Amino acid sequence: MQFGIFTVGDVTTDPTNNTTPTENERIKAILTIAQKAEEVGLDVFALGEHHNEPFVPSSPTTMLGYVAAKTEKLLLSTATTLITTNDPVKIAEDYAMLQHVADGRVDLMMGRGNTGPVYPWFGKDIRQGIPLAIENYALLRRLWDEKVVDWEGQFRTPLQGFTSTPRPLDDVAPFVWHGSIRSPEIAEQAAYYGDGFFANHIFWPKEHFARLVNYYRQRFEHYGHGRADQAYVGLGGQVFMAKNSQDAVNRFRPYFDKAPVYGHGPSLEDFTSQTPLTVGSPQEVIDRTLGFRETFGDYQRQLFLMDHAGLPLKTVLEQLDLLGELVVPVLRKEMDALRPAHVPDGPTHQSEIERMAARRTAKAVQDADAQSAVAAEAARSGSAAAHTGAAFGLQGA
Amino acid sequence: MTTDATSAKKLVAVSAGLSQPSSTRLLADRLAEATVADLADRGVDAELTVIDLRDLAHDITNNLITGFPSTALQAAIDAVTTADGLIAVTPIFTASYSGLFKSFFDVIDNTALTGLPTLIAATGGTPRHSLALDHALRPLFSYLRAPVLPTSVFAATEDWGSGSADDGFPTLPDRIRRAAGELAAVVAVSTRSTEVKDPFDLDASFSPVGGYGAQ
Numbered sequence: 001m002q003f004g005i006f007t008v009g010d011v012t013t014d015p016t017n018n019t020t021p022t023e024n025e026r027i028k029a030i031l032t033i034a035q036k037a038e039e040v041g042l043d044v045f046a047l048g049e050h051h052n053e054p055f056v057p058s059s060p061t062t063m064l065g066y067v068a069a070k071t072e073k074l075l076l077s078t079a080t081t082l083i084t085t086n087d088p089v090k091i092a093e094d095y096a097m098l099q100h101v102a103d104g105r106v107d108l109m110m111g112r113g114n115t116g117p118v119y120p121w122f123g124k125d126i127r128q129g130i131p132l133a134i135e136n137y138a139l140l141r142r143l144w145d146e147k148v149v150d151w152e153g154q155f156r157t158p159l160q161g162f163t164s165t166p167r168p169l170d171d172v173a174p175f176v177w178h179g180s181i182r183s184p185e186i187a188e189q190a191a192y193y194g195d196g197f198f199a200n201h202i203f204w205p206k207e208h209f210a211r212l213v214n215y216y217r218q219r220f221e222h223y224g225h226g227r228a229d230q231a232y233v234g235l236g237g238q239v240f241m242a243k244n245s246q247d248a249v250n251r252f253r254p255y256f257d258k259a260p261v262y263g264h265g266p267s268l269e270d271f272t273s274q275t276p277l278t279v280g281s282p283q284e285v286i287d288r289t290l291g292f293r294e295t296f297g298d299y300q301r302q303l304f305l306m307d308h309a310g311l312p313l314k315t316v317l318e319q320l321d322l323l324g325e326l327v328v329p330v331l332r333k334e335m336d337a338l339r340p341a342h343v344p345d346g347p348t349h350q351s352e353i354e355r356m357a358a359r360r361t362a363k364a365v366q367d368a369d370a371q372s373a374v375a376a377e378a379a380r381s382g383s384a385a386a387h388t389g390a391a392f393g394l395q396g397a
Numbered sequence: 398m399t400t401d402a403t404s405a406k407k408l409v410a411v412s413a414g415l416s417q418p419s420s421t422r423l424l425a426d427r428l429a430e431a432t433v434a435d436l437a438d439r440g441v442d443a444e445l446t447v448i449d450l451r452d453l454a455h456d457i458t459n460n461l462i463t464g465f466p467s468t469a470l471q472a473a474i475d476a477v478t479t480a481d482g483l484i485a486v487t488p489i490f491t492a493s494y495s496g497l498f499k500s501f502f503d504v505i506d507n508t509a510l511t512g513l514p515t516l517i518a519a520t521g522g523t524p525r526h527s528l529a530l531d532h533a534l535r536p537l538f539s540y541l542r543a544p545v546l547p548t549s550v551f552a553a554t555e556d557w558g559s560g561s562a563d564d565g566f567p568t569l570p571d572r573i574r575r576a577a578g579e580l581a582a583v584v585a586v587s588t589r590s591t592e593v594k595d596p597f598d599l600d601a602s603f604s605p606v607g608g609y610g611a612q
Contacts, residue, residue, distance in 0.1 A: 135607035192605035265462035
């Protein structure tokens, strides 16, 4: 199982001392946090994409390219890549390029974005959010999977004889997760392609996401990609730790109370009981996270939100130390031991090479079966059969 | 005529009254009782739920901030959205429904009240606020595609002490009875509470590869 962190890259005032990092400080902090993730033994660093203040990561592949050069094992991902407002041609190129730069340590999470005006700012209509996510991804898929693409769609100018460069590393596209908070259409899309489904999970009660994940699992099986429990599920989580539980609560409360997302709303106690937010000892985080498995089944990737709400870099790095030293090794051991052999581990470039090869083989067998069925039918239909058989290269067999 | 419990119609009254006791809650209760009685005359059992928004005020504000309801608020939302009939009662504040009343309907999905027969009612200090029912509440529920009954009931403070209809004008109890009769007539034939809604039911035209140009 893969463990990592994801960041939205918000620039938020630290409510305890009223200081606000500059954009430059925040960008450098994010790069430091990413490198720290590898240092403490995490598997994944995922970066958001935003085009409005107070968020800084508008250009994820620039930042991830830097992290790629500074790390060796860390898997670089997104949370999320805006499939609605970005040109799918540019996504295809950017992330294939990053795949080469990072020697395959790349995957992506598609999302529709959370800020209405981003649509018109990029020349799109928010009412077309789902159709954009569906069509743009259909094109992106083809740009990665087929060398020469002719394309005509509703939202983009047509393409004739276009080849997206560079080609994906080893001709295998990065693994794709689809993130959604409430849309069954996106769960359906993820299932259709046999892609992963990521439930953000952090700001809402788990029952809601459990229904969505179960739906995705059923549809994954329906589309013939394997059994429901073999579908690729990722979950968000949010933690703040101290060795002593009450210290964690006392230290996090000022940030919680003024956090941009839920500040001035429910109490910390209500919010931790209603959502996966865990504020307490490392052992409490371990127990709570193991509980996610009970709710969602064996899953492949757990990402934690660690750097937000104005938490200073020093605190975030301390939190990552706790996560890497005391939490993830235990979770990794427990989750891997509990996961049955037929359920896949978290996807990597290597596992995708194998999965795509298996898919090609299965398709070839299917095509051959279909062909021999046609030939057999032709053979039954009399004297014309010999000619038909010849056309299929069956003569003399 | 007998009806078993499973076929009882679900009637929900929402009161946005803030004080305890509250004349808004009192009006909601009177309308609910009259509707249940009218349904009984028609041989129809009713299962009544009364929701005091005052008890959910913090949860409603938290839902506005966080985007999700607490367990208690979810139960109230579920009761309203799966009802056969709704009685919605608010005090008139500053020429309109109260902020709490509006916030409750703001946190409900804007298609979830489609087809829900709704009786609107309000309380106020003087009868001069009565048109707020028609310029504020009626369009709110029309937007939500909840059919609003022709009779709405406004209770000014003085209505609680008005006498019989000697002068020929209908009194508050008369208006309550008429409105309850209109609601009971549509609740009696509603199948809304028995309809199963699949939240994952995709539109028939949906295709995971797109409808157009997905060659």
